[in-house]
Amino acid sequence: MKQRRHDRRTVAGIAMMATAAIALSACSGSTTPPAESGGSGTELEGRGPIQYVSSPDASGAAQQSIDEWNEANPDEQVEWVELPLDADQQRQQMVQNAQVKGETYSVLNLDVVWTSEFAANRWITELPEDAFPLDEHIPATVEAASYRDVLYGAPYYTDGALLYSRSDLLTAAGVAEAPQTWDEMQAACDAVLALPEAEGMSCYAGQFDKNEGLTVNFSEAVGSAGGSLFDDEGKPTVDTPEALTALNFLVDGFESGMIPKNAITFQEEQGRQAFQDGNLVFLRNWPYVYASFSATDGTSGVEGKFGVSAIPGESGPGVSTIGGRNLAISAFAENKATALDFITFFTSEEQEEKRLELSSRAPVFSSFFTDEAATEKLPYLPTLLESLENAQPRPRVVAYGETTAAIQDEIYAALTGEKSPEDALADLQDALTEITSD
Template identity: 75%
Template sequence: MRQRRPNTRLLVGTAMLAVTALTLTACAGGGDDEPATTGGGDTAAGELSGRGPITYVSSPDASGAAQASIDAWNAEHPDEQVEWIELPLDADQQRQQMAQNAQIEGDAYTVLNLDVVWTSEFAANRWITPLPEDALPLDDLIPATVDAATYRDTLFAAPYYTDGALLYSRTDLLTAAGISEPPSTWADVETACDAVLALPEAAGMSCYAGQFDKNEGLTVNFSEAVGSAEGSLFTDDGQPDVDTPEALTALQHLVDWFDAGIIPEEAITYQEEQGRQAFQDGRLVFLRNWPYVYNSFNAADGSSSVAGKFGVSPTPGEDGPGVSTLGGRNIAISSFAENQETALEFIQFFTGEEQERERLELSSRAPVYSSFFEDDAVVGKYPYLPTLLESLENAQPRPQVVQYGATTAAIQDEVYAAVTGEKSPEDALADLQETLTGIVGG
């Protein structure tokens, strides 16, 4: 089924660690942040009813992996076809359009592809419906992925894939410069780039990029920098904690790297795909990105100039290996959708182990089943998996908050102001602390 753009009339982002959800005390819309079913009463999942055509709502997937799964379903279900509604690539725009459809109780969106940090917000606002826990093989899944799909002890989504940050390095150029190990600290990155960029074969290249456009990727990269400086965005009891020496070290690090050209000027517009293309075209020595780019980099069809020339390692930090943000996606059912019984069966199929294995072949998305990380044949084909597991074991979750939209927007505003020189890092963090405190107190 061909993807289609959303109807504008309906529109007004691991390991074995257990993820601790930082639930802020701000109230959801309507003044009630209790999870609810479509019936509005008991929070336990009820029987889902209705069979027929449904929609799958997601960003584009250049790998074709998700479309292959949908095509496989559609071939076996002529009366319950899945139509893909394609949302923008920008994560913030995805969240906004799904939230707007929910706010008008639109039924055009059935199955929602949610960033793991949106699950709490959508559950608290009663925009998604609980799933029967016996509908998924929870014991076979990485525990942290189940935690990220759960809100107040109720399963609201099915884990789809998990994510941790990886550092992609041009190992051929590092070797040519006499460097045998990937960098583990920010200072190591600077030293390596000084050596590599002095090589004739590195002419015109830049040192490092992550995701610094003013969207969710900036929240992720800043959160990782703070964690890698031994700080955090919130305290254990959910209070903002960003006006700290650790957060200042992290933000000053990003500002300094932009000012020094270690991060190229154009990276201020980079989301995941722009960074992927820059590294794949041979324009970067180092790139922070997710596992999904691995297959593109390793493509043997001539589309990648770095195939066989790159390596994967944990992201660097201030004094040693850095801290990744826990990423990934969950699949949920809109509370306002028809044909929810079909939707549940599609989710079971779509997130099942067989489809996860086939999508891994096409997209290198990190699976949510523990068995993949223990399978020698799979690891032999995808050697980044042990490194990813190492990254995930040290990962920190973004705050799973009811007011996540306001929280991430505030972080993006202030961090972007600092890295573009509009504010000093000190002023940006002081303003961010004040704004987040207002969100928590509001």
């Protein structure tokens, strides 16, 4: 990997997402004062032990990088503070620590949509751009790590939605191509579920538990039906025919059995396990699950039996949200100089290459997407690149916590039959209008 040429042209289309992301960043109606400049890293002082605050990593890849750092830096050890797997609980604990100006969190592993919120509230510190090879990153990852054109996070990994399918059963059922539309997916399921070997299986699942995954899946459904959650001026646009089409797709899926009833409790890991155990024909999930599905140690029931494609939409390929993570430095942490050095080490191209041996997390360096060794190990990379080129960001608003909570409340109410889709969207429009208004 050291000698490969960085060809940015293959990912030029992704730069278009930066424009969309900037437009959505205007969605905030918060009265929070703008973040102050940290001054090119001049505040990043202090050396000694630090804490890395993150969700669990079952692959062991992140721990391997931390162990390598700790071995080389005995006086600047990194302690992993492991947060719950649930994204909303992660954010809540980080916000609580910031609100009391806690010094025990140093390096924060942030969902890309939290970066604007944390920067605007001055909970994280500006990073010096010259500490990172930003020109070698996928442009959208740099945009997602910035707030008001200032870098507050270092891109760690990127994410786009992928559709995992039981290619062996599709072949057996005479289905030659992965579905590009929701109707094609339903037809493919009908054919597969008629097979004796598919007895007891369900058609499709995503992430529908009442957490961040539901916001993502609903956002993708709306985008895949030709709509959006906000317009270019930052005004909510969920009380629309496109959003109703999207929500009806999900509600009807649960009512018809296309989506299994227990999927209402699915986060990423529950969906991964269900597909891995052979219970689903199709699964919407992130790239990280590829490694588990491909495991050859007997833990995967689908090893060598699955394919990867773009998620389907109403009338053609669907629209993914932009996922991924950034590493940021808590504004209240001690030993910020050590934190910066650790982040530059942890997010380096060399460390990303090493972690590919254990994890299928998508790298942020554009060169990996055309590198022969990387694509041989992770064949989904070209498909993910296609997904990212067509992706839309989730609302990049300062009041993101309130925004995603409102989406989860109303969409979950529709999926569980507590409200009609029409009422849920009307109430969501009102809630988002209030949240984003001055």
